[in-house]
């Protein structure tokens with residue numbers, strides 16, 4: 001066993017025996033690591049906060065390749081005070097963590113963590129959680145292998161696009177469109193922006209609610225029909241919002 005320090009976020013925390021917890025940390029560079037946090041249920045334990053769900057920071061542990069590692073200590077980088085004061089935002093955080101770990105399991109790509117981290121920090125900064133989550137969902141499509149073509153007509157390559165076709169996998173022009181409903185130009189433009197934006201650079205969001213709601217509906221529908229990802233946290237979120 002060797003001692004390592006990794007950045008990450010606790011995505012699950014389960015009581016274990018009288019005083020301990022078993023946690024899963026989604027780490028920046030090493031995927032998902034299972035850890036035992038011995039004695040962490042005690043109020044006096046230095047592992048109490050680092051072993052809580054959504055603890056985010058640097059974790060020090062005895063690392064084991066196969067089986068559970070042992071948490072030694074943790075430095076919390078951000079307590080997500082803003083998110084944790086709002087049940088809706090907590091639901092988004094729950095969903096984002098569940099989605100990200102599923103997308104990671106599909107792709108094994110560390111960029112999945114980076115995108116999740118940026119999205120969570122933006123929500124903590126006070127940006128609209130629904131829009132930030134939609135941006136993340138769109139950017140995750142490539143890691144799920146169900147990318148949409150949001151550059152030009154997915155059938156013929158024309159730049160004169162009129163709507164989005166989920167079944168065809170991207171924008172379509174008037175010639176290639178069959179029975180897809182037409183979409184507002186603003187919706188079409190924003191979808192592309194969501195897809196390409198650097199999440200860490202988003203500073204303000206000035207998007208009409210009907211436009212952002214439409215985009216949310218489209219992304220939900222695409223995930224439901226094509227992603228194969230079914231998450232309990234998504235259902236809870238939908239019931240809440």
Ligand SMILES: [Zn+2]
Nearest residue numbers: 153156173176
């Ligand atoms: Zn076309």
